Amino acid sequence: MHRPILPTTARGRLTLTLFLVVIAGGLWPVVLIANQARLVLGIPAVAAWACLLVLASSAVMLIGNRLSPLPEAIVRAHDTEEAER
Amino acid sequence: MNSVLPLSMTLAYVAIAVVLGVRARAGQRMDSLEQWGVAGRSMGPLVMYLLMGAGSISAYTFMGAPGWAWSKGVPVFYVVIYLSYLALIAWYCGPRVWAFGARLGHVTQAQAVAERFESPLLGALTALVMSIGALAYAILQTIGAAYILDVMSAGRLPFDLDVWLVLGAIASYLFISGQRAIGVTNAFQGGLMLVVAWAIGLWATHDLTGQWWFGGVFERVQASHPDFLTLPGGLGDMSFAFWTSSIIVSMFSFQQPVWLQWMSADSARSIRRSATWLPTYYLVILPMVVVGFIGIFTLPNLARPDTVALQLAFQQMPPVLVGLLGAGTLAAAMSSCEPYIHGTALTWTRDVIRPLLGLSEQRTAQLARYLIFPIMLLIVGPLAMREPGNLIMILLVGLGFAAQMLPAFIGIFLWPRATRSGVLCGLAAGFLVTTLFTVVWPNPLGIHAGAWGLMIDLPLFVAVSLLTRPASRATLARFLPIVAPGRLPAGREAGHGARANPLAELDG
Numbered sequence: 001m002h003r004p005i006l007p008t009t010a011r012g013r014l015t016l017t018l019f020l021v022v023i024a025g026g027l028w029p030v031v032l033i034a035n036q037a038r039l040v041l042g043i044p045a046v047a048a049w050a051c052l053l054v055l056a057s058s059a060v061m062l063i064g065n066r067l068s069p070l071p072e073a074i075v076r077a078h079d080t081e082e083a084e085r
Numbered sequence: 086m087n088s089v090l091p092l093s094m095t096l097a098y099v100a101i102a103v104v105l106g107v108r109a110r111a112g113q114r115m116d117s118l119e120q121w122g123v124a125g126r127s128m129g130p131l132v133m134y135l136l137m138g139a140g141s142i143s144a145y146t147f148m149g150a151p152g153w154a155w156s157k158g159v160p161v162f163y164v165v166i167y168l169s170y171l172a173l174i175a176w177y178c179g180p181r182v183w184a185f186g187a188r189l190g191h192v193t194q195a196q197a198v199a200e201r202f203e204s205p206l207l208g209a210l211t212a213l214v215m216s217i218g219a220l221a222y223a224i225l226q227t228i229g230a231a232y233i234l235d236v237m238s239a240g241r242l243p244f245d246l247d248v249w250l251v252l253g254a255i256a257s258y259l260f261i262s263g264q265r266a267i268g269v270t271n272a273f274q275g276g277l278m279l280v281v282a283w284a285i286g287l288w289a290t291h292d293l294t295g296q297w298w299f300g301g302v303f304e305r306v307q308a309s310h311p312d313f314l315t316l317p318g319g320l321g322d323m324s325f326a327f328w329t330s331s332i333i334v335s336m337f338s339f340q341q342p343v344w345l346q347w348m349s350a351d352s353a354r355s356i357r358r359s360a361t362w363l364p365t366y367y368l369v370i371l372p373m374v375v376v377g378f379i380g381i382f383t384l385p386n387l388a389r390p391d392t393v394a395l396q397l398a399f400q401q402m403p404p405v406l407v408g409l410l411g412a413g414t415l416a417a418a419m420s421s422c423e424p425y426i427h428g429t430a431l432t433w434t435r436d437v438i439r440p441l442l443g444l445s446e447q448r449t450a451q452l453a454r455y456l457i458f459p460i461m462l463l464i465v466g467p468l469a470m471r472e473p474g475n476l477i478m479i480l481l482v483g484l485g486f487a488a489q490m491l492p493a494f495i496g497i498f499l500w501p502r503a504t505r506s507g508v509l510c511g512l513a514a515g516f517l518v519t520t521l522f523t524v525v526w527p528n529p530l531g532i533h534a535g536a537w538g539l540m541i542d543l544p545l546f547v548a549v550s551l552l553t554r555p556a557s558r559a560t561l562a563r564f565l566p567i568v569a570p571g572r573l574p575a576g577r578e579a580g581h582g583a584r585a586n587p588l589a590e591l592d593g
Contacts, residue, residue, distance in 0.1 A: 001561055002502035005569045019173055026166040026332055028325040037314040039307060042300025044314040047371070050162040054364040057169040061176045061361040070180055073570035074353045077184035 094408025106258020106266035121263030123348040133359035138366035139275030143421035144229030147414040152390035154377025158313025160323030169364035170336040176360040180353035194344040195436035202505040212436035218483020226422035227469040274416035281413030286372020330536035342424035430456040485535040489515035492546035507550030515542025
């Protein structure tokens with residue numbers, strides 16, 4: 001009962017990994033890749049990298065919606081509301 | 086500029102926001118926490134998208150972000166990144182928080198903390214200390230909003246009157262329609278901000294370069310200020326350590342209004358849908374940042390960097406765009422101010438006053454509605470009029486504290502073994518360190534003070550939790566079916582016997 005709550009399926013673990021990759025992308029040392037005084041599509045490389053991370057964040061959540069759909073216990077939480085109260 | 090059009094457009098925005106906010110009630114009775122506090126859990130994915138987006142976009146986007154671009158350059162983009170990561174947090178935690186409300190009847194964040202850690206005291210403490218940063222934030226946004234009215238009226242409306250005009254507008258619809266008003270007005274404000282930011286950014290770019298894309302602006306920056314295109318930026322103060330630690334601390338600050346937004350969704354799936362697309366909303370910052378870069382060439386001698394967008398507008402843009410910028414900036418300030426006042430009134434009443442006085446649900450809801458007035462009249466308004474110099478410091482300490490609440494949320498979402506004592510010890514030590522490293526020795530080694538706090542807070546939290554008694558099986562049985570479905574064996578969930586013996590045998 002007291003174990004840390006971690007993904008228990010391969011799909012859940014893949015979703016978590018994708019999330020961590022995107023988060024790592026915005027932090028040191030990965031952000032060093034973008035830290036150059038050059039322009040990408042007309043905007044600074046750091047700005048382009050930030051925009052890429054914006055899109056990547058949405059992309060991994062879209063993938064997560066397919067790989068790790070919400071459990072019924074959450075989706076139907078209101079069905080048990082009265083029993084709880 | 087002598088035109089009255091900008092002020093007229095800005096005041097028209099206020100009038101529209103009031104009408105929308107008041108009408109948002111839609112015939113609902115506002116005498117329950119479910120309705121006034123979380124809009125009867127009725128908001129669909131589109132409203133949630135704009136609510137969460139606009140709630141995160143403050144006056145900073147229209148004033149601070151261009152100012153950062155003008156004075157530092159690309160370090161400003163850390164905001165876009167951490168806001169996108171907040172959406173990842175919303176994607177995971179939001180549906181679970183919504184389920185706490187739907188299944189366990191929770192409304193506030195402190196309510197969940199109190200129940201999970203079996204401590205009304207910890208809940209009340211959460212409510213009070215989270216409100217330090219929340220009120221400082223509301224005051225800052227009120228100052229920003231009043232400043233806009235002051236500028237748009239060319240000083241004809243006194244600053245103090247501007248403060249009360251803004252707070253009066255917010256109070257009218259917040260009292261009448263509660264969270265429903267926040268949802269509707271934020272949706273309106275969110276849409277307005279998107280239009281205004283891109284209109285201003287593209288117009289300013291075209292005015293400077295003759296092009297409709299930003300390339301020409303940045304080619305000039307590249308030629309004259311290449312240090313503005315890389316970290317640590319033009320002032321040399323955004324090191325990689327500060328960039329990284331700022332993103333981490335900011336993305337783990339679970340603010341009370343965000344919790345209420347999740348609670349207000351009509352379903353768990355609505356939160357996921359809106360969170361999935363939420364990062365795209367934050368691209369609204371890009372055109373305003375470009376305005377700041379344009380200011381490097383057109384307004385090189387500004388006294389206050391955060392006025393760059395307004396100065397540029399007044400000097401170079403037609404009155405209609407100035408009015409749009411005024412309305413958009415005011416929308417950004419109000420959309421961030423109102424949820425913090427509402428959330429503070431709600432959590433003070435539900436998690437502090439109600440346990441103390443033993444109030445009924447209905448009395449609590451009534452009191453919460455009326456509490457917005459003393460909060461505005463005695464705290465937000467007077468402090469906004471004084472524009473205290475140390476407000477930013479209070480805000481930083483408050484936000485640093487919010488990050489130190491992370492162990493409580495780890496205990497709720499990820500680690501059932503976490504204990505009340507672990508959270509309290511970590512919190513106290515983390516807050517002390519954050520305060521010291523904000524006030525006395527700011528950000529040692531270029532690392533955000535809140536990150537230093539977490540470095541002490543988290544290990545202490547884990548160690549003390551392992552040494553102290555965990556929450557009862559009955560309490561965990563109420564949370565685990567939501568945060569870890571399938572973890573409990575059949576028949577052990579709340580409502581199936583678990584609550585019959587609240588002091589049941591504890592796991593080690």
